[in-house]
Structures are given as structure tokens and as C-alpha cells.
Amino acid sequence: xxxxxxxxxxxxxxxxxxxxxxxxxxxxxxxxxxxxxxxxxxxxxxxxxxxxxxxxxxxxxxxxxxxxxxxxxxxxxxxxxxxxxxxxxxxxxxxxxxxxxxxxxxxxxxxxxxxxxxxxxxxxxxxxxxxxxxxxxxxxxxxxxxxxxxxxxxxxxxxxxxxxxxxxxxxxxxxxxxxxxxxxxxxxxxxxxxxxxxxxxxxxxxxxxxxxxxxxxxxxxxxxxxxxxxxxxxxxxxxxxxxxxxxxxxxxxxxxxxxxxxxxxxx
Numbered sequence: 001x002x003x004x005x006x007x008x009x010x011x012x013x014x015x016x017x018x019x020x021x022x023x024x025x026x027x028x029x030x031x032x033x034x035x036x037x038x039x040x041x042x043x044x045x046x047x048x049x050x051x052x053x054x055x056x057x058x059x060x061x062x063x064x065x066x067x068x069x070x071x072x073x074x075x076x077x078x079x080x081x082x083x084x085x086x087x088x089x090x091x092x093x094x095x096x097x098x099x100x101x102x103x104x105x106x107x108x109x110x111x112x113x114x115x116x117x118x119x120x121x122x123x124x125x126x127x128x129x130x131x132x133x134x135x136x137x138x139x140x141x142x143x144x145x146x147x148x149x150x151x152x153x154x155x156x157x158x159x160x161x162x163x164x165x166x167x168x169x170x171x172x173x174x175x176x177x178x179x180x181x182x183x184x185x186x187x188x189x190x191x192x193x194x195x196x197x198x199x200x201x202x203x204x205x206x207x208x209x210x211x212x213x214x215x216x217x218x219x220x221x222x223x224x225x226x227x228x229x230x231x232x233x234x235x236x237x238x239x240x241x242x243x244x245x246x247x248x249x250x251x252x253x254x255x256x257x258x259x260x261x262x263x264x265x266x267x
Contacts, residue, residue, distance in 0.1 A: 021125040023094035023107035031187035034119040034155040037086035045082040051257030103129040222249035
């Protein structure tokens with residue numbers, strides 16, 4: 001029988017993720033960059049992700065069918081809204097909320113340094129959910145499942161056309177005020193910039209969950225290849241779309257799907 005944590009599925013929903021630091025700006029797909037939103041500028045971003053799976057990675061990474069029935073399929077979908085504000089030239093804060101009000105995330109980013117073409121930032125935030133996939137009986141509003149995360153984000157511009165963003169994050173996930181898992185996330189993406197600041201983007205996302213719950217104890221892990229593009233349609237709009245491809249993992253659905261987001265810049 002397959003075994004995985006449904007809430008971790010949201011990792012694949014990129015900017016719609018339940019895990020990691022959410023609500024802050026990014027310049028590529030799933031990775032966080034070291035830059036912050038322009039001072040006094042608002043970024044408003046509706047996003048949508050849709051995924052399905054007919055197979056899963058078992059505890060040793062072997063690909064298995066979800067069930068004996070060939071038509072068995074798991075489907076995951078989510079729509080969210082992100083609002084990020086540039087408070088200063090080096091500091092931003094933001095909010096990401098699910099369209100069904102099932103979760104809300106708060107995030108911050110502070111730019112630390114820029115040396116030549118290399119820059120770094122510190123990020124931190126939390127997610128609060130009013131639904132639980134971990135404990136069967138729970139109560140509260142935006143307090144059933146809570147995650148607190150922090151990490152570092154870096155960016156490097158190799159040339160005017162080639163750039164790299166990568167980040168590493170640590171998260172503590174709690175359910176019913178009990179520690180459930182300690183998690184590690186890493187994202188790295190390379191972008192080629194062409195006409196009108198458009199980008200072709202590819203990279204990897206990795207997550208590992210160390211479960212500490214007394215009724216659990218197993219580990220989840222997943223490696224994803226992200227491929228997509230961002231299209232800047234003017235000073236106010238940017239379209240981002242991509243497909244994450246699950247390469248390997250354990251205790252996790254082998255998902256197929258897509259993400260789409262529209263970023264609106266408001267001065």
C-alpha cells in the first residue's frame with residue numbers, strides 16, 4: 001500500500017506551495033531570487049496549478065501503479081493569490097492565500113549583499129492551514145497545520161542573457177501543536193533571457209521530509225525538473241508557465257501537470 005503525506009503535494013504547486021517560504025517575489029519558476037520588489041511597488045499574482053498521477057514512488061523509489069485498476073488517478077489542483085509589497089529598497093513582505101481559504105502564507109525577504117554580479121538574501125515565513133491531512137480530528141481557524149520556514153536565496157548574472165537563482169530552506173511543520181516533520185528544500189534554476197526580457201527557464205527542485213510524528217516516522221523525498229518560460233508583456237504584466245517533471249522520489253505520487261501565473265505590477 002502506498003504511503004505519502006498529501007499536504008506535501010503542494011510542493012509541486014510552486015508559488016501555490018503549502019511548504020517553503022511563500023508570498024515573496026521570484027524571477028523564475030520555483031526558485032527564489034535574491035532581489036526584492038521595487039520600493040512602494042505592489043505585485044499581485046493569481047496562479048493556478050493542476051496535477052494528476054496514475055503511479056507513485058514507493059518507499060525505495062520504485063514506480064508502482066496507484067491501484068490494480070488501470071483507470072485509478074489522483075488529481076490535485078489549486079488556485080492562489082499572491083500580494084507582495086516592496087517596503088524598502090532591500091526589504092519586502094507578502095501574502096499568499098488559497099482561493100478556497102484553506103491556507104494563508106506570510107513571507108518576508110531581506111537583501112543582504114551584492115558583490116559584482118552575485119547577490120544574496122535571507123527569507124522567512126509561515127503557512128497556516130484550516131485543514132489537516134495529518135491528524136484526523138482537529139479544530140481552529142488557520143491553525144490546524146502550521147509551518148515555519150527560513151532560508152537563504154542567491155542570484156548570479158553570468159551575462160546579460162544568462163542568470164541563475166538558487167535557494168535552500170528549512171521548515172518545521174506542526175499539527176495540533178505537535179511537531180510533525182522537519183523539512184529541507186532546495187531549488188536551482190537557470191534562465192536564458194531573450195527579446196523584451198523574456199526568459200526560457202530550466203532547473204531542479206528537491207524536498208526531503210523527516211517525519212517525527214509518533215504515529216509515522218517515514219521519510220518523503222522528491223526531485224523535480226522544472227521547465228518553462230516567463231513572458232514580459234509590458235511594464236505591468238508578466239506571464240509565467242511551466243511543467244514540473246517528477247524524476248525520482250519515495251513515498252510520493254509521480255505527478256504530471258502544469259502551473260500558470262500572471263504577475264501584475266502596480267506602482
